[in-house]
Amino acid sequence: xxxxxxxxxxxxxxxxxxxxxxxxxxxxxxxxxxxxxxxxxxxxxxxxxxxxxxxxxxxxxxxxxxxxxxxxxxxxxxxxxxxxxxxxxxxxxxxxxxxxxxxxxxxxxxxxxxxxxxxxxxxxxxxxxxxxxxxxxxxxxxxxxxxxxxxxxxxxxxxxxxxxxxxxxxxxxxxxxxxxxxxxxxxxxxxxxxxxxxxxxxxxxxxxxxxxxxxxxxxxxxxxxxxxxxxxxxxxxxxxxxxxxxxxxxxxxxxxxxxxxxxxxxxxxxxxxxxxxxxxxxxxxxxxxxxxxxxxxxxxxxxxxxxxxxx
Numbered sequence: 195x196x197x198x199x200x201x202x203x204x205x206x207x208x209x210x211x212x213x214x215x216x217x218x219x220x221x222x223x224x225x226x227x228x229x230x231x232x233x234x235x236x237x238x239x240x241x242x243x244x245x246x247x248x249x250x251x252x253x254x255x256x257x258x259x260x261x262x263x264x265x266x267x268x269x270x271x272x273x274x275x276x277x278x279x280x281x282x283x284x285x286x287x288x289x290x291x292x293x294x295x296x297x298x299x300x301x302x303x304x305x306x307x308x309x310x311x312x313x314x315x316x317x318x319x320x321x322x323x324x325x326x327x328x329x330x331x332x333x334x335x336x337x338x339x340x341x342x343x344x345x346x347x348x349x350x351x352x353x354x355x356x357x358x359x360x361x362x363x364x365x366x367x368x369x370x371x372x373x374x375x376x377x378x379x380x381x382x383x384x385x386x387x388x389x390x391x392x393x394x395x396x397x398x399x400x401x402x403x404x405x406x407x408x409x410x411x412x413x414x415x416x417x418x419x420x421x422x423x424x425x426x427x428x429x430x431x432x433x434x435x436x437x438x439x440x441x442x443x444x445x446x447x448x449x450x451x452x453x454x455x456x457x458x459x460x461x462x463x464x465x466x467x468x469x470x471x472x473x474x475x476x477x478x479x480x481x482x483x484x485x486x487x488x489x490x491x492x493x494x495x496x497x498x499x500x501x502x503x504x505x
Contacts, residue, residue: 197227236411251485255359258291265348266294266340267359294338324398351381361480368472376466389444
């Protein structure tokens with residue numbers, strides 16, 4: 195497969211690796227972008243999660259809360275950012291979120307097939323099709339997630355005008371403004387630092403095994419570790435893995451508002467719990483980012499205009 199300059203540029207933006215390293219990685223993996231990222235990581239030339247340049251689809255995330263115990267977040271995609279800023283589209287996304295907070299659907303197919311709350315003569319899917327006809331651009335209700343707190347409350351946070359939507363479920367025997375403010379601060383933390391897990395106990399063995407494999411390959415390519423005893427290498431792998439887990443586990447992260455710059459989220463929660471005489475913990479969180487994991491087609495506006503003029 196021919197490796198283009200555009201592919202090299204994309205991989206470089208994704209990983210922060212050098213241009214020649216990116217070209218070599220793409221050549222070695224026959225142009226497979228994901229495999230190239232893994233190749234660079236194993237050779238210590240890329241950071242773990244650098245795929246932001248691929249997250250480029252437009253649209254909005256919205257959160258709806260029915261009460262302090264029930265919330266839902268949805269993502270609705272559009273083709274252009276222009277439509278995402280359209281008031282009609284924004285109202286539609288808000289209505290989809292309200293639909294999601296009251297749904298009993300277990301998946302997106304069931305959700306799309308249920309009656310549309312604003313007009314029960316049609317389904318959610320039919321309401322979407324109608325909106326496509328009105329707006330004149332392809333739209334997609336991509337996903338939703340509903341959270342119901344059994345022993346506590348839910349809070350939400352939306353960032354960037356709807357680019358990121360977060361729900362945090364707090365397990366607590368005290369629900370007051372102070373506790374809800376703390377959980378909202380944690381929702382902001384989730385939006386900003388994008389943890390994968392609540393705590394290290396939630397990390398799957400599959401994830402640990404995969405990351406250990408990456409770390410072992412990095413160490414094998416590190417001249418400073420050449421000839422080191424196996425015990426030393428194993429210790430280095432464990433140390434690096436633990437450091438990585440602190441970055442991907444919410445409770446292990448440094449709290450973004452920490453006055454001393456050291457307090458972890460776990461310690462912040464302990465502090466709030468003590469101040470409110472509460473038993474407080476984060477049970478789960480949901481974080482949606484618009485276009486996460488989707489590819490956006492690149493368009494050259496000048497070329498598009500030229501095509502239309504030549505028709």
